[in-house]
Amino acid sequence: MTTTISSRRLAKWAVSLCVTGAALSAGAASAQNVQYAPGKAFFDAKCAVCHQAGGKGQDGLAPPLTDLPGRYAANAEGRTQLGLTVLNGMFGTIAIKDKSYNFKMPSFRVESDEDLANVLNYLVFDVNAKHAGAKPFTAAEVKALRATQMDGAQVRAHRDVALKSIGL
Structure with missing residues (x-):
């Protein structure tokens, strides 16, 4: 036994x-x-509360970040849109794949250029599968975008220009 x-x-x-x-x-x-661990840590701490883990989005509130950021990052207008959005916030109704989102994303202007570049790179290269032609964001690129002061409604209006730049 x-x-x-x-x-x-x-x-x-x-x-x-x-x-x-x-x-x-x-x-x-x-x-x-995960290529951009500092960006993931930033996202998990400050963005996932609305956009959810992995950027999957929250119906009616915050859009998914699993497609457009990768496509935006491959051209100048799209890169500008991403930078302006994290720096200045964005508000107003937007539609993505037949779903509407009405939210007021806060500005993250108080964060460092390096932190914002890292979170953008996490979204583009770790969360998005479609990022062909995109290059990593740099702290210098984010710093240059700081000169463009916009409110969230203006950033929302600029989104239409960015969408056209990627054929949408």
Whole structure:
């Protein structure tokens, strides 16, 4: 009987070890897929409350960030839109894929240029699959955009220009 109990304990321990190892491997693999960890940390702390984890969006409130940022980042108007949005905020109703969002995104102008470049890069390269032709944002690029002062409604109006620049 002692041998049977020991065998069962050993089997339970082995299964437990395998499950733990698999969970740790999955966590490590997902962590390795994030190129812009500081941007993800910023997003998780300051943006995910509205845009949800991974930028999936929240119906009626905050749009998903899983498609357009990657497409915007491949051209000048789109890059300007992304920078202006994080610097100045944006408000007003927008439509994405037949869903309406009416929100008031706050300005993150008080954050550092480096933090804002990192969060934009996280969105473009880690969250978006469609970012062909996009180059990483730099702190210098964000700093240059600070000179353009807009309110959230003006940023919303500029969005129409950015959408046209990507063929939408």
